Ligand code: HEC
Ligand code: HEC
């Protein structure tokens with residue numbers, strides 16, 4: 270019965286949110302469902318009773334091919350109140366006469382209430398930063414990403430995950446199709462790189478919900494050679510890789526935010542010889558080809574004794 274207590278606990282909070290933010294949900298229907306939960310009239314027939322009417326719907330019965338329909342685990346909903354673990358007590362429900370809690374596209378209660386049902390079993394390791402995450406604040410529901418009545422939840426496969434995330438994050442979908450981008454699953458055969466190679470879908474303590482303690486540590490998971498320490502450090506590299514790289518994709522080589530010399534001059538405009546770039550020749554080493562990188566080729570830092578200017 271833990272999930273019911275959780276649900277009722279959050280419903281108080283949901284009430285407060287409704288007062289301050291205006292009604293986002295059909296309050297009558299939600300109030301009716303909360304009331305039903307309090308009455309707690311569970312069916313004596315379990316799933317069998319539900320399946321008398323819902324058993325011919327293949328989408329519904331697909332549940333039995335998923336972990337939530339498994340009969341061998343004591344942690345499974347099937348070992349508990351079965352369908353009513355998630356959809357709430359049947360009460361008088363026989364169809365339209367009285368609603369059941371619903372999720373996904375046809376949800377009839379707030380995301381917070383839906384999520385409290387799932388969290389009654391899943392508030393473990395992977396979800397401890399969910400509360401207060403941007404997805405939580407934005408009222409994204411667990412079932413916006415996860416499907417329950419299916420043998421394999423699409424978001425748990427690399428390609429399915431990217432499709433799910435970019436269905437809301439269209440900017441990142443556009444970026445990953447740019448000329449220079451990470452080899453994302455589905456776009457590059459053999460790659461299983463996904464959004465969660467860098468992000469935590471369930472929130473984290475870092476800005477932008479990264480899956481490591483800092484932005485650079487996120488990159489070092491795969492680009493360990495950039496970690497250093499090096500004898501001659503280039504300050505922005507140790508500070509933040511995104512000073513120079515657009516990590517979701519860019520029209521410039523190496524996912525650079527801009528090309529050299531502009532990239533370098535965004536910080537070094539008035540330094541030393543940089544003014545020579547504007548000499549109008551167009552073919553000097555300062556602007557042609559690799560530009561500043563012709564000479565300062567070790568832009569990520571150098572271990573050479575004479576590498577202080579990143580030339581070697
Ligand atoms: C682990 C939680 C969970 C359990 C257990 C569960 N469901 Fe569901 N149910 C959902 C979610 C979430 C959806 C939304 C669609 C999806 O994600 O697959 C849903 C959708 C439905 C729908 C479709 C409603 C619509 O919008 O058309 C019906 C009907 C349904 N479930 C009935 C059942 C029956 C019957 C059982 C027991 C055999 C059951 N559910 C067990 C979570 C659950
Ligand atoms: C006597 C037949 C019958 C029984 C028994 C029954 N349902 Fe339903 N249920 C329906 C019908 C019909 C609908 C579609 C109502 C509509 O289209 O609005 C429905 C809708 C639903 C929905 C969608 C949400 C909603 O309220 O519209 C869910 C979820 C659901 N039922 C779950 C269950 C569960 C879980 C059980 C068992 C505890 C169950 N039903 C028992 C007939 C039944």
Ligand code: HEC
Pocket residue numbers: 272336337342344345346349354355372386387388389390391411412415417421422425
């Ligand atoms: C009664 C407890 C219970 C509830 C409620 C519940 N789950 Fe689960 N869930 C489980 C168990 C048990 C498993 C299988 C073991 C595991 O992976 O932890 C599982 C597995 C999962 C998985 C992994 C599936 C896979 O194929 O590996 C996802 C994702 C998930 N649940 C999401 C949800 C969502 C979303 C909800 C709410 C709609 C929900 N769960 C509600 C108990 C529950």
Ligand code: HEC
Pocket residue numbers: 384387388391395396399404409410411412413414415424425430465469470471
């Ligand atoms: C933004 C999309 C998204 C949302 C929202 C989301 N998940 Fe997930 N979830 C994922 C992805 C992607 C994975 C697989 C990669 C991973 O484990 O991080 C996953 C994995 C899982 C797993 C299986 C692996 C594990 O960590 O145990 C469970 C259980 C789960 N999610 C439960 C939930 C619950 C409960 C909620 C709601 C509080 C939720 N998820 C909300 C995307 C999401």
Ligand code: HEC
Pocket residue numbers: 431434435438441442445451463464465466467468477484487511515516517
């Ligand atoms: C290579 C690592 C990496 C991958 C893969 C990645 N991201 Fe990011 N993402 C980041 C970093 C680092 C930031 C923070 C800095 C920034 O905005 O550039 C970020 C920021 C974000 C933001 C917040 C942007 C803002 O303006 O607040 C969103 C949303 C986002 N990513 C979504 C996605 C989605 C969706 C995918 C998969 C299609 C994805 N990311 C793949 C590293 C990554």
Ligand code: HEC
Pocket residue numbers: 402403404407409413414430433434435436437438464465468469470475476477478
């Ligand atoms: C149902 C739509 C939806 C889906 C699906 C979705 N997101 Fe989001 N995401 C949002 C919203 C809304 C925000 C709030 C920020 C905003 O206003 O853009 C957000 C914010 C983020 C942020 C910024 C977090 C922060 O703390 O700054 C990241 C990163 C992100 N999403 C990654 C993902 C990833 C990875 C997936 C897939 C596993 C995903 N999202 C799926 C709607 C979605």
Ligand code: HEC
Pocket residue numbers: 449450451452462466467484487488489490491492510511514516522523524
């Ligand atoms: C999950 C592993 C992974 C993570 C995490 C990761 N990368 Fe990458 N990165 C790759 C792979 C794979 C390539 C392609 C390498 C190749 O083509 O040889 C790549 C390529 C690059 C490139 C070169 C692109 C080009 O066109 O030459 C840059 C720049 C880059 N990553 C920056 C970053 C930054 C910055 C981060 C952290 C925000 C990051 N990466 C996190 C795996 C990762």
Ligand code: HEC
Pocket residue numbers: 485488489492495496503505506507509510511512513514523525562566568569
């Ligand atoms: C000062 C700007 C700057 C910063 C900051 C920066 N890079 Fe780069 N990066 C470049 C330039 C310019 C190139 C292309 C020239 C080259 O290959 O060295 C590049 C190329 C790359 C490449 C592809 C070629 C290679 O060297 O493997 C990777 C991977 C990469 N950067 C990762 C990172 C990571 C990870 C960080 C953070 C630790 C980072 N970069 C920080 C400027 C920068």
Ligand code: HEC
Pocket residue numbers: 503504505512513529532533534535536537561562565568577578579
């Ligand atoms: C985000 C800002 C930023 C960008 C972009 C940037 N740098 Fe730097 N660079 C710095 C900082 C800060 C230092 C350290 C300056 C100091 O210690 O006086 C530095 C130091 C240097 C030095 C050593 C100078 C010295 O006096 O020790 C060289 C050479 C250099 N950068 C070249 C480049 C080149 C070439 C690029 C373009 C590929 C570039 N930088 C892009 C911020 C940047």
Ligand code: HEC
Pocket residue numbers: 530533534537540541542543546554555556560561562563564565578
């Ligand atoms: C033809 C080779 C060459 C090119 C191209 C080049 N540099 Fe240099 N750079 C040098 C040498 C040699 C020094 C040390 C002597 C000096 O200060 O002129 C230097 C010094 C520097 C310093 C340190 C200046 C100081 O005050 O200590 C910075 C910063 C710098 N370069 C940035 C750049 C930027 C930005 C570009 C591109 C716009 C660039 N360089 C292009 C050769 C080059």
